[in-house]
Amino acid sequence: SEGQATLIELLEQWLAAQGIALPDGIAPPAVEVIVRAPWVAREPEEI
Known part of the structure; x- marks a missing residue:
């Protein structure tokens, strides 16, 4: 989306x-996993 x-x-x-560059070949789904992983335990329904 x-x-x-x-x-x-x-x-x-x-x-x-922060001085961190993602590799040019990184796939968006991999980025999505990186983004979502820390928040999995804090979904709005559980707050």
Whole structure:
């Protein structure tokens, strides 16, 4: 979705600001896993 694409762009910009560059060949699903992993235990339904 567009929202996920924007989130990935923001993540890449944030990582770049931290001095971390994602490999050019990284697949968006891999980025999605990286983004979602820390939040799996904090889904809105569980708050």
